[in-house]
Amino acid sequence: MAVYQDREAFIPYSRQEIVELCIADGKIAIAEQQSFRDFCQILAAYYHFKLHSSLETLKFNFVSFDPDIDNYQPIKQLDVRSSIRENEVEFISTFTTILEQANYYPLSKSTLQQALSEGSIFDLRTEVDFNDFDHMVCYCRGDSSEKITVKKWFFKKVEQEVDIYKRVVLLIKFKEEKHFQDKPAAKEELDFKPGKIYIYLYKNLSKLDLEFIFPNVKMSMNWKDRLLFGVPALGAAIPLILRILPQIILILGVLVYFTLGHQPIDELKVQEEEVRNIAPLLIAILSLVVTLGGFAFKQYTSYKSKQIKFQKSITETLFYRNIANNSGVFNSLIDAAEEEECKEIILAYYHLLTSDTPLTALELDDHIESWMEDKLGTKIDFDIENPLRNLAAIKAEIKRSEDTTYAVKQVALLKRDRHNRCQVLPLAEAKQAIDYVWDHIFLYS
Structure with a gap:
């Protein structure tokens, strides 16, 4: 059984397409x-029901x-819910199990940090504080x-x-409010609720x-944008400084006059009458403030304008690539897990059914x-052990003819011989078994 680093277990075709592909192979009699079919x-119906219990577990613990949900208050008198911590552990465990059943694979924290350090199609400098999270799960496919x-x-x-992931799922559990009270950002400025779990499902995201x-x-500007703002700012500042240099010298002369007396004024070439006359001083200060203030405001508005364009581009991109958020993600993942489980079982069963000889898992x-x-x-990179385990887990009691009588036998869809070779039930018996x-899912009578 080969292990591939450049292949996924995900089967990029629908269950119905796989069924018809098996039939078109020509090895099943008309x-x-x-x-x-x-x-x-009936196999798909069984797994639809089976995974429905996982959906209910997710919803209950979430x-x-x-x-x-605003102002949620559990009914403590009923005492039916376990501790919050136990709910969180069970929820995340069930969630990651569903992701793996849907053939998603995890992205490590180092991979995410690499995305932060390398270039971006948005050409932005970004920073994510991973210390804000109690728990983080990121899977892709x-x-x-x-x-x-x-x-x-x-x-x-x-x-x-650009390299992309067709699907990306992110789950993050933020730390409690106390953690954010010690940070510079005030609570009302946060775009999220401390202590809550946020789940996102995206499509076609750049790595x-x-x-x-x-x-x-x-988000902040990268070196290129800083350069684009800095060079024009420097170019505009030089003639501005030259133009207001007399006012600067005059103001400096006033300061020197009131601190050191009139002796050093001669070195600055400022007339004492100008220093004594307050009107030119006020005009000089006002001119300096207006000129520098206008230039600073122009540069600031240019920076904010570009920042808004960046944010608009990101918002539009994520808006069109977002599939679902929070509890809305559950149904999508449950459906994907159901599809992948059934496709794997169908492929394994079909190839064992039509093989001339029993086959080992490898x-x-x-x-x-x-x-x-x-x-x-x-x-x-087909995950063979999972479908074999699922086939072996489907056990039933069916009638088999023995000479002139019928005997009830307990069988499994798949069994292995002493050489670890796999065999499956014929179609008629497999249908009876499932x-x-x-x-017998519910036995109330």
Whole structure:
């Protein structure tokens, strides 16, 4: 079973497409093709129900941390909820399990910090304070690339290819309010609620711009923008200083006159009558304040204007790439997990069903990967142990004929022989088995 560093376990096709691809392979008899579709359908229904319990667990444990619920108060008299800490641990554990079932893989903190240190398509200097978080989970899926148009020097636009993640999920649990009271930002300036969990699901995000999805990201201008503002400012300041130099000398003369007397005034070439006359002094001060103030205001408004353009660009990009937030993410992930689980099981079952000889897990894994590459040109790193474990877990009691009688036998969809080779039930019995499991989910009678 080969391990690939440049492949994902994610299968980029729908469950229905995988079912029809198996049938089009021509190894299932025409008379059994509908039975195969029926098996896949009831399998999907079973996993839809099974993962529904995970959805209920997520919803139950998220209530205390949901930032979209105001003034939540648990009913303490009922004593049905465990401690807040236990809710948090169970929620994050269930959430990461669902992500892994949906074939997402984790991004490390070092990968996120690399995104902060390297260049950005937004050309911004950014900073994220990871100390604000009690817990952080970041998973992605779909390593790809896309072409974008970016503006370079002198307003030149060029086409650039950037590496992207097709899907990115971020979960962050902010620290409690006390942590932020000691920081420079006041509580009312925060764009988030301390102590709450925020969840984001995005599509087609550049690998270098992952920091922009953090609600506590701080933005500032990079060296190029500082240079673009600094050079014109310096160029405008030099003639300005030369123009107001007489007023500066006059003000300096006043200060010297009142502190050291009239002797040093001669060295500054300032007339004592000018110093004694307060009217020119007031005019000089007013002229200096207005000139410098106007120049500073012009530079400040130019900076703010560019900062607003940056923020507008980021807001628009994240708006169009945002799929869901907070509890709205649950249904998307549950659906994705259901799809991936079923696709893996269907592929494993089909190839064991149509194989001329029993296969080991290693042989089956390599066979499925080669089959996907041959049929679709898609290279995947198939996770074989998960579907085999799921197939073996589906156990049932079915009737089997023995000579002239019928005997009830307990069977599993998959079993292994003493050489660890895998075999699955034929289609007719597999349908009976999954139907038995479905019928015995609730046993109230």
